[in-house]
Amino acid sequence: MKITFFDVLGYLLKWKYLIIAITVVVLVFSYLYIEHRQHYSAEVIIKYTDSTAAEGKTPNGAKLDVYEIISPDIVLKALDKMKAKLPVESVRSSISITPIIPLSEIELQKAKTKLGEEYAYHPIIYSVRYTLSKSVNKYGDYCRDILDNIIDEYMIYFSETYLNQTRISELETGTDIAKNDYIEIAEIMDDNLKDIIAFLDSRQSNTPNFRSPTTGLSFSDVLFRYNTIRTMDMPTVFSDILNGRATLNKEVLIKKYTGRKDNNILSANKNHEQSNLSFGLMEQYVEGNKNVPNSYNTSRNSGNDDKIATIDDVVAGRYYNREKATYDILVEHYTNDGVAAIMDNIDANYCNNIINIFSTEPSEDVNAEKLGRKVESNLEKVSLKLNEQYPILDSTINDFNRYMAAQNIACLTGVNVFATIPTKLYMLISLIIAFALGAILAIAIEILAGLKKRL
Amino acid sequence: MIKQLLNRKRFIIAFTVLFVCVSAGVNFLAKYNRQTMILTLSYEGTNRGLNPDGTRFVISEIKSESILDDALKHANLNNYTVSDIKDRIDIYPIISSASLQNVRIKVAEGADYAHIPNEFRISYSQKNKFEKNHTVNLLEALAKAYKDNFINKYVASNDCLLPESYNNSDYEFVEIADLYAGKINSMIAYLQKNNSEAGAFRAQSNSRTFGDVIMPLQNLRNVDVEKYKSFIIKSGLAKDKDAYTNKLRYTVDIQSYDYEKAYNSAKFTENAITKYDPNITGIMFIPSLDNIDGFYMNRTKTGIDYLATDAYKRGTTAGSIKASLDYKKYLIGEFESKDNSVEEHQRLSEIAHEMLSTIDSKMYEISGLAIETDEEYLQTKTGNYIQFQLPSNRFIGYFSIRKIISSGMTGLILSFLYVIAIAYIRSEVQPSTRRRRAISKSKTSMEVAGK
Structure with a gap:
């Protein structure tokens, strides 16, 4: 057919x-x-921009672990932010992180291995990919949004953990006012203010141009607000406490400051001893090294027969931080312990002053009862002011952390999504x-x- | 062939018209139910995937609850909830699918390369197709809500330019002067940044540059506030003189401790430098690499460097505490040396309040000018930060001339092909079929005749 x-x-x-x-x-x-x-796959390429990453470290010297991106805490925060009802474990197990190593480094690694030499390369660029079955969500951009939020949360975590951009906790003063003595509460508040001011002062000098978009304030502006409380409000409180001998229990207060004074003296003695010990070791170290060859060279290269150049006064190179020699460490201990002993002695004097003040009666022209009431009222006012300032402080720091996060980890691509x-x-x-x-x-x-x- | 086409011209015309109608109808339905707008980002940092404030740009924020909620309000879609529309909005970057691979290849080659999209396609598909169409309306509302949120969240506000009055505060007269100075400094710092960015910018509403606003602020601080402060100090005017001098004394006591700490620490550290054996540097070598990766032994003076730096810092701290202490002691002296009568105190207080009122009114006036100038500048600066290309809401907008022409051409070609194919099949296939039928008929008739 x-x-x-x-x-x-x-x-x-x-x-x-x-x-x-x-x-x-x-x-x-x-x-x-x-x-x-x-399945949908979302992928982004990230790069650690801080120079320490090339040494496999984070900016604060801790080991860089890129797999922290998929730590349960970060994934959970990202899912919560999206109100996504996906199991954390399933998301974690669907994320793959792959380093992207330049071809030149691979070649170098091969050559070194061939020569039997050790070679360590720490990747700084990674591809992060998240894969999601379409049966879970039919939209590809859902997969993209999850990865986008995980990367965002990781950057904030990185900034808060490794760039020392910690958050400052709000001072709880409400219950303390009723329970503790006035001067104790005032000291707690003052210490808290001191910490915040030190924090803001350092941020202000490092990033003078930063301005929080949420609050519209720079660190300098926030610092001014806290400085006002510390230099104008707190001295009023302390001065009234001391002038009116305002205390809930004089005996307990005096004994407390006596105890604190004793501790300061003991600490001063200990630090003094340690400082002396370091000084003794410094002298011995010098004596011990006088007989070492090449020691006490007074001119460059005299008797130094190695071929490596010795250069004076050069700031440490790219890969070496300013290392300290043993002698430097001894000197550092000697100085730090000596200074600590001085501080302890002065703190003991301050305690002694407080003891002396509370051991005497207020002067006749002082209305102690009235001052006591004023102290209570002023403590509450300061507490209120601190509570008012805290959301401003927190938002400013939060914005700063987000800003710093993006400066240390850069995205080389957007979060791309594609169907497998x-x-x-x-x-x-x-x-x-x-x-x-x-x-x-x-x-x-x-x-x-x-x-x-x-x- | 042309004759055959002309013979079937009615069919060709009918088919083409039908094809155009069907494709336009399908296109209309698709567009009617799903509209797309394009978001374009344009500011410094876009190419690095950052927001204007330097934080990371996250496109999914456009689907955040607060923005969708605002969008629903703007669109007056009261019977819809955020969850109703959230999953019906798609966002895709406008970027070549090969861009990721390009980055990967270039990075592997050692290039410092990044490619981040700055354009996004945002689509919304209405759920209930039989309801009144609100797709364009919602996209417009979403664009507005997102833009407002974006500018509000990532562009620093000028709240620090708002005026503040300390005239009736609880603080002492002399402290109020410091508060005004601090507030003015904050305003100047904000305006100076803008001045360095756009020194030539002149607001159309008040014809001021930033420099024109900074100058009266500096005058306010250096003339009015300074004059007020000097008046207070030289008059020994305080709301509660005893309390204030007690406070100053307390501050002096505390700062004396701080000074003692800083001064003694500085002296101890200075002393440590003298105890540092300089000859020891001869044996301290630290292996280092220079800027061309050359290896050398660094004969460092690390220890002495550290000590000198520490001593300097402590000495400077001691110096600034000493200056503050001297000032506090000066204030105590000034306030204790004046003993104003009640009447004099009253008179001086009135003058002080008048001076504060003058400062307030000047500050409010300058603040108004500053905000006006800054708002205009911000509008100019941020106007193009994000732009939306919205879909047309006109009925005609659902039809594309290009698509109608292309579907007409396709219909015409298909009908031509059909006519030609049918004619060809008929001319070639049907004669053979007829031949087979004729043969089978003749066979049948022969069989009948045989019987």
Whole structure:
């Protein structure tokens, strides 16, 4: 039986409805299958920009662990932010982190290994990819948003943990006012203010141009507000406490400051001893090194027969921080302990002053009762002012942490999302196969019908 | 062939018109239910994926609850909730699919390369297709809500330019002068930054540059506030003189401890330098690399450097505490030396309040000018930060001339092909079929005749 091309065209025309039906059915099933198997992948390439990353370290010297990106805490925060109801573990296990190593480094590593030399390279660029089944969420940008938020949370974590951009906790003063003595509360408040001011002062000098978009304030502005409380409000409180001898229990207060004074003296003695010990060691160290070859060279290269140049007064190189020699460490101990002893002695004097003040009665022209009430009222006022300032402080620091986070980890790409199965291509293939199936079936039917007629 | 086409011209025209209508209808339905707008970012830092304040740009923020809530309010869609529309908004960056791979390749080649999209396609698909169409309305509202939030969140506000009055505060007269000085300094610092960015900017509303606003602020601080402070100190005027001098004395006591600490520490550290054996530097070598990676032994003076730096810092601290102490002692002297009568105190207080009122009125006036100038500057500066290209809301906007023409052409070509194919099949296939039928008929008639 001979079938011409035009016979085939005729068969196809004759069985066109069957072919169309088969094509539609196959396409529908293919689409459903692809949808069932479809996954979305979101990917971003990040780079640690701080120079310490090339040494495998974070800016504060801790080991750089890129897998902290998928720590449960960070993933949970990102999911909470999106109100996504996905199990943390499933998200963590669907994220892959791959270093991108420059080809030159790979070549160098091969060459070094060939020579039997050790070579350590710490990648600074990583690809982070998150894959999500379409059955979980049919939209690809949901997958992208999850990765985007995880990276965002990680950057904040990195900034807070490794750049010392910690948050400052709010001082709880409400219950303390009723329980503690006035001077104790005032000291707690003053210490808290001192810490905040030191924090703000350092941020202000390091980043004078930073201005929080949330509060519209610079660190200098916030510092001014806290300085006002510390230099104008707190001295009023302390001065009234001391002038009016305002205390809830004089005996307990005096004994407390006596104890503190004793501790300061003991600490001063200890630090003094340690300082003397360090000084003694410094002298011995010098004596001990006098007999070491090359010691006490007074001119460059005299008697120094190695071929390495010795250069004076050069700031430490790129890969070496300003290291301290043993002698320097001894000197440092001597100085620090000596200074600490001085501080302790002065603190003891301050305690002694407080003891002396509370051991005497207030002067006759002072209305102690009235001053006591004023102290209580002023403590509450300061507490209120601190509570008013705290949200401003917190928002400013929060904005700063986010700012610093983006300065130390850069994204080299946006978070790209793509389907792992190319639906259009697969559907086209299905269409061709379905048409071919229909055509073969139509031709087969015609051939069988022809054969049947012959028989 | 042309004859065949002309013979079937009615079919061709009908088919083409039908094809155009169907494709335009499908296109209309698709567009009617799903509209897309384009977001473009344009500011310093866009190419590094940052917001204007230097924080990381996160596009998914556009789908945050607060922004969607604002968008629903702007669009007056009161019967919709955030969750109703959240999953119906898609955002895709307008970027080549190969860009990620390009970055990967270039980075592997050692290049310092990044490619971050600054354009995004944001689509919204309305859930209930039979309801009144609100897709364009919602996208417009979303654009407004996002832009407002973006500027509010990532562009620093000028709240520090708002005026503040300390005239009736609890603080002492002399302290009030410091508060005004601090406030004015804060305003000047903000304006000076803008002045360095755009010194030539002149607001159209008040014809002022930033420099024109900074100068009266400096005058306010250096003339009015200074004059007021000197008047208070030289008059020994205080709301509660005893309390104030007690406070100063307390501050002197505390600062004396601080001074003693700083001074003695500085002296101890200075003394340590003299105890540092200079000859020891001869044996202290630290291996280092220079700027061309050359290895050398660094004969450092680290120990002495550290001691000198520490001594300097402590000495400076002691010096600044001493200056503050001297000033406090001066104030105590000034206030204790004046013994104003009640009437004199009253008179001086009135003058002080008048002076404060003058400062207040000047500050309010300058603050108004500063805010006006800054607002205009911010509008100019941030106006192009984010731009939205919104879809057309006109009925005609749902139809694309280009698509109509292309579907017309396609319909025409398909109908041509159909006519030609049918004519060809008929001319080639049907004669053979007729031949087979004739043969089978003749066979049948022969069989009948045989019987």
